[in-house]
Amino acid sequence: MNSWPPVPTEPPARHPDAPAPDTELPEHYAYCFGCGSEVEHGLHLRATAGDDLTVRSRFLVTETHQGAPGLAHGGLLACAFDEALGTAVGHLLRRPAVTGRLETDFVRPVPVGTVLHIDAHIDGVAGRKVYVSAEGRMNSVVGDIAVRARALFVLVELKHFIDHGRREDLRKVAEDPGLLGRSVDLNP
Numbered sequence: 001m002n003s004w005p006p007v008p009t010e011p012p013a014r015h016p017d018a019p020a021p022d023t024e025l026p027e028h029y030a031y032c033f034g035c036g037s038e039v040e041h042g043l044h045l046r047a048t049a050g051d052d053l054t055v056r057s058r059f060l061v062t063e064t065h066q067g068a069p070g071l072a073h074g075g076l077l078a079c080a081f082d083e084a085l086g087t088a089v090g091h092l093l094r095r096p097a098v099t100g101r102l103e104t105d106f107v108r109p110v111p112v113g114t115v116l117h118i119d120a121h122i123d124g125v126a127g128r129k130v131y132v133s134a135e136g137r138m139n140s141v142v143g144d145i146a147v148r149a150r151a152l153f154v155l156v157e158l159k160h161f162i163d164h165g166r167r168e169d170l171r172k173v174a175e176d177p178g179l180l181g182r183s184v185d186l187n188p
């Protein structure tokens with residue numbers, strides 16, 4: 001394994017207004033494939049602020065998430081990590097950021113019906129670059145590790161989303177700001 005973070009970094013600082021540990025975090029966008037409640041076959045990942053620079057997430061692998069029969073698709077697991085890592089950056093640093101690079105190690109197959117528990121940690125910051133890593137465990141926070149991931153998020157201005165987003169979706173959000181940051185029922 002290469003050293004991580006790959007460049008010298010500053011220790012990240014949890015934002016003073018970051019949600020307190022054990023706070024359930026809202027979905028960040030109702031149509032997000034990772035967390036959105038409006039996406040029927042999305043991941044519906046749910047997250048809780050942890051201590052210090054951590055966020056704990058979990059999601060249920062369903063039959064619409066299959067790659068091989070009865071097993072989660074690897075790309076979809078990578079998506080879950082992208083979401084969990086991005087949620088840690090967004091909520092703990094309270095700065096908009098996008099994934100620049102994401103690497104995943106698939107350690108064990110993940111059967112349909114598994115609840116994957118993903119613990120994400122912000123490891124370091126270098127200018128606009130934020131280095132984050134996570135481990136995903138099967139069915140319990142102390143279960144077997146199934147996936148590990150590391151990512152570089154790049155801090156951006158809000159303008160990034162306005163400049164690049166499809167007009168009709170931006171219009172929908174302008175008309176209904178509740179589509180962003182809506183609280184969700186954690187026990188539907």
Ligand SMILES: CCCCCCCCCCCCCC(=O)SCCNC(=O)CCNC(=O)[C@H](O)C(C)(C)COP(=O)(O)OP(=O)(O)OC[C@H]1O[C@@H](n2cnc3c(N)ncnc32)[C@H](O)[C@@H]1OP(=O)(O)O
Pocket residue numbers: 028034082083084085086087090091094095097098099100101127128129152154156
């Ligand atoms: C309260 C709020 C809560 C909110 C909750 C939110 C939850 C959200 C959950 C969402 C979860 C889902 C999240 C998603 O799915 S985000 C969607 C997927 N990601 C994207 O669409 C990003 C597409 N890429 C870009 O827009 C640009 O390329 C970016 C913005 C990333 C950089 O273009 P920009 O022109 O701005 O900057 P730069 O090119 O000078 O780069 C800056 C620095 O970064 C380094 N670099 C860049 N790329 C790489 C790379 N691949 N490997 C290594 N290094 C890389 C680069 O060398 C440079 O370093 P240095 O020269 O400074 O040393």
